Amino acid sequence: MNKEKKLSANNPSGFVDRYGKELALKANLIAKIEENFLKFGFSKLETPSFEISENIGKFLPDEDRPSSGVFGFQEENNSWISLRYDLTAPLARYVSQNYLNISNPFKRYQIGNVWRNEKPGPGRFREFTQADCDIVGSSNSLADAEMCNLLADTLYFCGLEKNQYQIKLSNRKLIQGLIENLKISESKQQLTVLRAIDKLDRVGTDGVKQLLTTGREDKSGDKTIGANLSDNQAEAIVSFINIKSLDEIRSAIPNKLVEDGIDELNKVLDGISYSSNFDQIIFSPEVIRGLEYYDGPIFEANLTFKVKNQKNQEVEFGSVGGGGRYNSLVSRFKKVDLSATGVSIGLDRLLYALVQLNKIEVKNNSPIIICVLDEKYLSNYYELLSKLRNQNIRSEVYLGDSGLKSQLKYADKRSSPAVILCGDDEFKNNKITIKKLVPNFEETSRNLSREEWKKSENTQITFDKENLIDEIKKLI
Amino acid sequence: MNKEKKLSANNPSGFVDRYGKELALKANLIAKIEENFLKFGFSKLETPSFEISENIGKFLPDEDRPSSGVFGFQEENNSWISLRYDLTAPLARYVSQNYLNISNPFKRYQIGNVWRNEKPGPGRFREFTQADCDIVGSSNSLADAEMCNLLADTLYFCGLEKNQYQIKLSNRKLIQGLIENLKISESKQQLTVLRAIDKLDRVGTDGVKQLLTTGREDKSGDKTIGANLSDNQAEAIVSFINIKSLDEIRSAIPNKLVEDGIDELNKVLDGISYSSNFDQIIFSPEVIRGLEYYDGPIFEANLTFKVKNQKNQEVEFGSVGGGGRYNSLVSRFKKVDLSATGVSIGLDRLLYALVQLNKIEVKNNSPIIICVLDEKYLSNYYELLSKLRNQNIRSEVYLGDSGLKSQLKYADKRSSPAVILCGDDEFKNNKITIKKLVPNFEETSRNLSREEWKKSENTQITFDKENLIDEIKKLI
Structure with missing residues (x-):
């Protein structure tokens, strides 16, 4: 044992310890979420932390860092394995591997940690817990509706009032149709457009316009490269994200993909209308969801009350989860072609919000x-x-x-x-x-x-x- | 999305998925273990998966692989972080970092995954779950007794009969005293001696003798380097591990460290005598526990019934957990000098044994x-x-x-x-x-x-x- 040099005890940046009440609250929340997932007919799956790198691919929004957001390790045989950055990509691998033995559709939930090798910041960790439900093998819009219902019911079951959250709904096909009409054909440029819209919350309409054109410099001086669109193209996208109804979209963007997207959304809305969650649903074309693999309906759960940040200022809380349809993620594998839809709840963020509302109680476990x-x-x-x-x-x-x-x-x-x-x-x-x-x-x-x-x-x-x-x- | 090349869906070697009944059984076992840990007055802690590499050190028994058993990752600033290989080293870091705010003694439990970058084999995974309890800040032998009681009670609480397990007890000071008397002074050689004894289960007395002297070649042709002891030295160690009582050890090895070790063990046995677990305890000088940081009493829980291996042969199951005293692991850090003792249960191994006994039931969660x-x-x-x-x-x-x-x-x-x-x-x-x-x-x-x-x-x-x-x- 090395006794020469005394060490300074610290966590790696972006990684935290949890103890006592915080941990009891988290366990309590996980138990509630799990109970609700089971009620909706999902069965539990546990995949390992590591996956063969090429099997999970890399569909993260953030490419700012050289190692591109994922923790990868080189094996002795020189192949690469990665820590999972979400629970969806491993599910696609699992389903492809076991498709002969599992039910079709396959409904699983998984609650576990994911790792992102990103720049840590206040409240932004490199390890966090996600709670996911997915349905693989159903192209039925009712499956997307079920996801929205699950998201809404789970938040309610965790203690939120119906006026404290809403589910934003859109379809990736709408923006894809618009991109097609605007003749933005390069795939990297398309991706930059999606990411620009996804940042609306943080940077506002003007910021989005900058990101769509010449790029943007934030307060700290960090520069983000723009999509290099023309002013007309950028204008068309900005006005798209401000539209409030499906009918308006239909007349504003004449395009086959957009038509399909709107039809799908109407079916999703039908499905939700059979439940008690219809009033929580709001059509929101600005919703994109960062992950690259979504290709149909997308949804996002937003809290509608303000919370205090670390500087004790009241701020919008924003999204605690969401998801969407990803029909081609599974089909990257041999022999399998299954459509899928799913939802992911950011457990640590939801816990933070519930603690601010004093919505969770724990008993004293002390001896x-x-x-x-x-x-x-x-x-x-x-x-x-x-x-x-x-x-x-x-x-x-x-x-x-x-x-x-x-x-x-x-x-x-x-x-x-x-x-x-x-x-x-x-x-x-x-x-x-x-x-x-x-x-x-x-x-x-x-x-x-x-x-x-x-x-x-x-x-x-x-x-x-x-x-x-x-x-x-x-x-x- | 890359559509050119279709992927083969596989897990990285040494990593597995769990689904359905297996997972329900595991959740059930974790709940029982957790209830028992709480009953013994331990509080829950969750440390992150990653630690700064030098802070957790590297005290694994296995150095066969170039990357030395640990998954390490280089940060952008060129420092290194590692996935935890056990839950004890992160605890030492946590206690050192928070010693002003936590209780003294500090009793925590943690249940979580650990990662070992070792050669995978049948039933040998690179990610597995451990359930640990530790007491930091008590040099009292009653704390070691409490660990033995906890180990015994937890196995009983999980459904084992009292004749299906026993707790083997020894003290690292005994072998350290013998090593001192035999004038084996080089630290690497000392370590090789410990590892040789630790392999008694697998290689038998003759194998240990080979490992203590010229080295050993196993059936697959893999060669392990020996400790290079003289025949007399090796003989003394082999006869030591066959001694059955503390009194015999005292007269066979006149040494101050051995004296201290025996005194400590007698106090531990006193402590256990206050409980109902005394009949489960057996003094076993051959018990070493692989990890390098133990320096006092050590204990190991062994199942006494046979189980079937993958070839359907009946084999001894061996250890499902253990631990010991590690008085200098915390003191590697600045400002803190706390003695500690703890126990770790291999949850996946215990689960495997219980499933073979049909000791765990789960209800149907299907919708x-x-x-x-x-x-x-x-x-x-x-x-x-x-x-x-x-x-x-x-x-x-x-x-x-x-x-x-x-x-x-x-x-x-x-x-x-x-x-x-x-x-x-x-x-x-x-x-x-x-x-x-x-x-x-x-x-x-x-x-x-x-x-x-x-x-x-x-x-x-x-x-x-x-x-x-x-x-x-x-x-x-």
Whole structure:
């Protein structure tokens, strides 16, 4: 072991630890989302973190960095494997590999981490959790409608009110038809157009226009190259993203792809009309969804309330998830040609929003601490411990080497509901003394100060040993 | 999207998918382990997948591969980050970083994946799940005893009988004392000795002797370099690993470190004697635990029953977890000097063993399928769907494009408990027809063939629409 140089303990930038309440909230949210996914008839799949690089391809919006957003590793045989950057590309690989054995359509959900080798920023991590549902093998628009319903119902099930979110709906075929009409034929230029529109939220209409033409420089001086469109072309796209109805699109852009896209959208809307989510749906041609593989209906869940950012300013929260149809992602593989549609919820973002609304509660998981007043009573302490644990009560004998004062401080830091304090008197008389701690105060008397509560309640009580379980159960 | 070359869908070697029952079993096992960890007073921590490489160091037993077992990744600023290869090294980093804010002792559990860039083999993966508990900041032997108790109790809580596992206990100080007495002073040679003993299970006593001296060639022709000890030195080590009692060790190896180790072990045994696990504990000097950072008591949980390997041969299962004391891992960091002890359970291995014993049951999570007999009734089907989902009943309207026969096949492949079959007759008369499917058969009449069961029971029933929920609840 290297003892020469002392190390500074730090996380790599863009990676964070989670502990305590934050983690309990996350587990709680995952359980709710999972319950809802199962209710919608999806089954669970777990794919590994690594995929053969060429199999998942690279459909990320961000190409600013040399390593292009994905963590890749070279194998000993010189082939490359990559950490998954989403849960959709691995699904396409899985379905192609197992298409003879799985149901058709194939409905799976997956909740797991994804990795993006991007520049970290405030609230922008290089590892985050996604919760995905997809239907592979159905070209039916009802499947897209089901995705919108799932998105809406899941947000509702997680505790949001119906006026706190909406589902924006569009179809990639609309912009593709417009691009066709505008004779923007180079694929890289097409992609830059999509990315420009996708940034509307952040850069506004003027920013989009710059990104469509000569490029844009942000406040930090970072320069993004533009799509190099003519002013007329850029104007046509900007007016497209401001249209409010499908009928207007139909008359503004005479094009076969656009026709198809509108027909599909009308069918999706029919499907949603069978549910209670119709009022949450809003047609929004500016919705693009960053990932390159979408080629049909696309949807995005947006929160409609403001949240506070790290500078304590109120800001729009924006998207907590979305998805769309990707009919050619699976067909990149041999022998298989299956259409697909799916949705992805950004779990960490949704959690952040729900925490701001105080929408999630968690219970105290902390143990009862049995203090060690005298080592000669160790076997007695462990006897009490067995009694508690046999009743599934979270508990421990203090395992440090310090005196009673430190032990109480320890229990406090652990947010323990109570400590057990037994010495000569207790063991001689077959009694137990417990001291109730502050978490109990928080739950019972919100309007008292900690000092008032300490005075008002008898925080230390002594009772017969046989009542141990009953007395402890009152506190947890 | 690249449409030129069709891809072959495969996992990278050493990485696997999980789906359906296997995944439900794993979730079930994780829930049980987590409940037990909480019962023992541990709190949950989640560290990221990546760590700054030098902060987690590299204490793996296997150095056969050029990249030394760890997935490392070079950052844009040329520094290196690595995927965690265990959950202990990241804990040491976390504690050092947060020591002012956390409780002392700090008791955390973490359940998560770890990655080893090793040569994959049958049942040997490059990504697997570990479930860890550690106590940082206590040099008390009762903390080591608590780890042994936790290991034993967790295995019991997961469904094993007390005669199906045992906890092997030793202390690294014993072999370190012997190495000192044998004047094996070079650190690389010391490490090779530890690794040789650690391989006893796989290579037997003769194999260990070869590894301690001239090296060993296995059946595949792979050659492992030996520790180059003299015959006398090797003999002394081989006889050490066969000793059965602490007293024998004390008289066989007169050494201060050995004395300390034996004293520690006696205290650990005292601690365990306060619990009901004493009969599961066995002193085993041959236990080493591969990881380099252990420096005190070490423990290992072994299953005592045989399991079938991939060739259907009965074999010893061996270790499903273990751990030990690592007093200097945290002190590699600035400002912090905390002793620690911990335990790690190999979740995938434990799951494999439990599945072989048929010790875990899972319920059927599959949905009720509402078949589409006629598209004109779509709104009626969705009305039924709403009724079911409002009662939290897992259900879906069939979303593919095929006829009834395919829909029934689909429901069968999904293991659905039942399909709902409604057409003209049903909607005219306010009736519902459901067809019960085979999962129900499996649960109710194990002694009948599928055909007998189909005849014996009326698998298709029709009832009043208002009884929908009641009738479905009978089936799930």
